[in-house]
Amino acid sequence: MRPRAGTVTAQAVEAAARLLDGVAVRTPMLSSPLLDAELGVRVAAKAENLQRTGAFKFRGAYHHVATLPPDARMGGVIGASSGNHAQALALAARLLGTRATVVIPHDVPLAKLDAIRRTGATVATYRRGVDDRDALVAELAAMHGLAVVPSADSVPVMAGAGTVAAEILRDAPDVDTLLVPLGGGGLAAGCATYVKAVKPGTRVIGVEPAGADDTRRSLLRGRRVSIPAPRTIADGLTHTTPSAGPFKVNRRLLDDVLVVDDHAIAEAVRLCFRHLHVVVEPSGATAMAALLGGALGGDPGRTAVVLSGGNVDWGTFRTMMEADGMGSVAAGPFDVRLAGALG
Amino acid sequence: MRPRAGTVTAQAVEAAARLLDGVAVRTPMLSSPLLDAELGVRVAAKAENLQRTGAFKFRGAYHHVATLPPDARMGGVIGASSGNHAQALALAARLLGTRATVVIPHDVPLAKLDAIRRTGATVATYRRGVDDRDALVAELAAMHGLAVVPSADSVPVMAGAGTVAAEILRDAPDVDTLLVPLGGGGLAAGCATYVKAVKPGTRVIGVEPAGADDTRRSLLRGRRVSIPAPRTIADGLTHTTPSAGPFKVNRRLLDDVLVVDDHAIAEAVRLCFRHLHVVVEPSGATAMAALLGGALGGDPGRTAVVLSGGNVDWGTFRTMMEADGMGSVAAGPFDVRLAGALG
Numbered sequence: 001m002r003p004r005a006g007t008v009t010a011q012a013v014e015a016a017a018r019l020l021d022g023v024a025v026r027t028p029m030l031s032s033p034l035l036d037a038e039l040g041v042r043v044a045a046k047a048e049n050l051q052r053t054g055a056f057k058f059r060g061a062y063h064h065v066a067t068l069p070p071d072a073r074m075g076g077v078i079g080a081s082s083g084n085h086a087q088a089l090a091l092a093a094r095l096l097g098t099r100a101t102v103v104i105p106h107d108v109p110l111a112k113l114d115a116i117r118r119t120g121a122t123v124a125t126y127r128r129g130v131d132d133r134d135a136l137v138a139e140l141a142a143m144h145g146l147a148v149v150p151s152a153d154s155v156p157v158m159a160g161a162g163t164v165a166a167e168i169l170r171d172a173p174d175v176d177t178l179l180v181p182l183g184g185g186g187l188a189a190g191c192a193t194y195v196k197a198v199k200p201g202t203r204v205i206g207v208e209p210a211g212a213d214d215t216r217r218s219l220l221r222g223r224r225v226s227i228p229a230p231r232t233i234a235d236g237l238t239h240t241t242p243s244a245g246p247f248k249v250n251r252r253l254l255d256d257v258l259v260v261d262d263h264a265i266a267e268a269v270r271l272c273f274r275h276l277h278v279v280v281e282p283s284g285a286t287a288m289a290a291l292l293g294g295a296l297g298g299d300p301g302r303t304a305v306v307l308s309g310g311n312v313d314w315g316t317f318r319t320m321m322e323a324d325g326m327g328s329v330a331a332g333p334f335d336v337r338l339a340g341a342l343g
Numbered sequence: 344m345r346p347r348a349g350t351v352t353a354q355a356v357e358a359a360a361r362l363l364d365g366v367a368v369r370t371p372m373l374s375s376p377l378l379d380a381e382l383g384v385r386v387a388a389k390a391e392n393l394q395r396t397g398a399f400k401f402r403g404a405y406h407h408v409a410t411l412p413p414d415a416r417m418g419g420v421i422g423a424s425s426g427n428h429a430q431a432l433a434l435a436a437r438l439l440g441t442r443a444t445v446v447i448p449h450d451v452p453l454a455k456l457d458a459i460r461r462t463g464a465t466v467a468t469y470r471r472g473v474d475d476r477d478a479l480v481a482e483l484a485a486m487h488g489l490a491v492v493p494s495a496d497s498v499p500v501m502a503g504a505g506t507v508a509a510e511i512l513r514d515a516p517d518v519d520t521l522l523v524p525l526g527g528g529g530l531a532a533g534c535a536t537y538v539k540a541v542k543p544g545t546r547v548i549g550v551e552p553a554g555a556d557d558t559r560r561s562l563l564r565g566r567r568v569s570i571p572a573p574r575t576i577a578d579g580l581t582h583t584t585p586s587a588g589p590f591k592v593n594r595r596l597l598d599d600v601l602v603v604d605d606h607a608i609a610e611a612v613r614l615c616f617r618h619l620h621v622v623v624e625p626s627g628a629t630a631m632a633a634l635l636g637g638a639l640g641g642d643p644g645r646t647a648v649v650l651s652g653g654n655v656d657w658g659t660f661r662t663m664m665e666a667d668g669m670g671s672v673a674a675g676p677f678d679v680r681l682a683g684a685l686g
Contacts, residue, residue: 025371025372025373026371027371028368028369028370028371028393029368030368030393032395033434033461033462034458034461037461047393049620050371050373050390050619050620050621052375054620091376115377118376118377118380119376273622273657273660274657276393277392277393277397277621277622277623277653277654278393278620278621278622279616279620279621279622280620310620311620314616314617314664317616318661318664321657321661
């Protein structure tokens, strides 16, 4: 089954919000005067690391599965992911009374594999860099009559992700700048769609890890380009090319795309620990990282950042907290590299 | 100025909730199927570690200051605390346009001292075990005409704390058992007051750290007793005797008081990291710790626990996460000591 056609709209986001009401966690906006003082910015953080299965991904996966025609839904769903989308899809399927098959790398950590299996999902594995993941998904979907749920390139998935922005504007209606982590692009596309329809004066900026800036490079070239396999601590954002559907939206609506390095990401993780008392995974901290070093360019005004996920093992977390234990995150002053891609 | 007279009521809690609406964070109830599976309990955690200044204390401090007669409020407020109440009072005063003086131990960590100073509070220090803290507070209050804001023994402080339970019952109306950390007793008293008025079938249980079980011992003796200076990782709950006002409420309304050791507290901190993606301080994890080892006695049914605070430095947090690096928290199977004090 192909992702449904059409374009994500603010109305679709509002419909998704109604459907997710009482199902998704209404995550809080967190702030701290001390954090503001450290950053020199008035910032509130949308804590999607506290979402079910630990990431905003639950919103899109649930919305997609819930809006499938009943016969398609009951036939089972399938999705591929090395991380948060797999867990989200597994839970969404269970809540909606159907079965999920998730296609994950063969070397996924045992803890994550166990978490997915406990949710009742069927697990298929592929070898990174050897097997063609998308072909495997298509084959399994055809063989078993499963509906494919993409991690980003689907209108209902983007609409589900856009409910993050809808909640932000309800809780912080006077926000001037919204920063969101940018991987496949579904979160940025859903959020930008809603914000630009409802409060177009608000800037929406995507943030990519240095070395994984496939969207920034694609925007600069005016078309989707592929980059070499990224190397960054932000393992959830290591896409080599933007998803097609989200890219169409993002090239039209994003005000800018910024790039942050692993130093800044680790520092953002520390700020979240110290001032907000939340555990954020590296990929989830990129938007906050863009506020470091004052390099956003001028005063961003009232700023909201999305903390998009919290699924991080203790070893990685400790490394980020202690910084000089990690190869690419040296101790010392943080060298935040930011690039205004579109300005 | 003396704490105001009277008894905390459900109506007072509701009035506090109206006053705190839009000021305090509406903290989420967090849950995870994997956490439930590990504990063998259906549990939801009220994440008050995400409250302003990182602890539920903000609710009571703000409510007390806001309901002072205007002239008393504008004359300034004073409170004593080694931790969360000081930070809460400092912020509450600033938000309400008055000045706070906080009396803290002279050896408080610099980071915490700095956090309090940045909020604009005046800081007075006392020497632990040498100076009479309460006498110092009374002297400063008399000298400068300040209103004393107790950390627990005040009707508006207890009513503010009770709004935690009001929100829990709104978000989880079918809760069978509510577990709350027990220090001075204000949180337990406020929550028990509200729950027993609105949904009396719900069990309300306080949880103390082993060695700091002044309330449990006082309940067993039928009057407030003093215990030797406690030694526990839960530094926010090291009271040597229960506060008088909260104790009157708690002896009437609590269903039980349980005791947990540092092993269980550290394991609860780890569970919160792994499954809920939040940072909880040791004192804030005691209620969750009471669910370990299945020692609650029978099936608690749908269970809510309050994660009461998140102010913990990295060194302490890492020690709890890694357990065998801490003297009294050895590696290995956790020996949860629970005692039904009243049953």
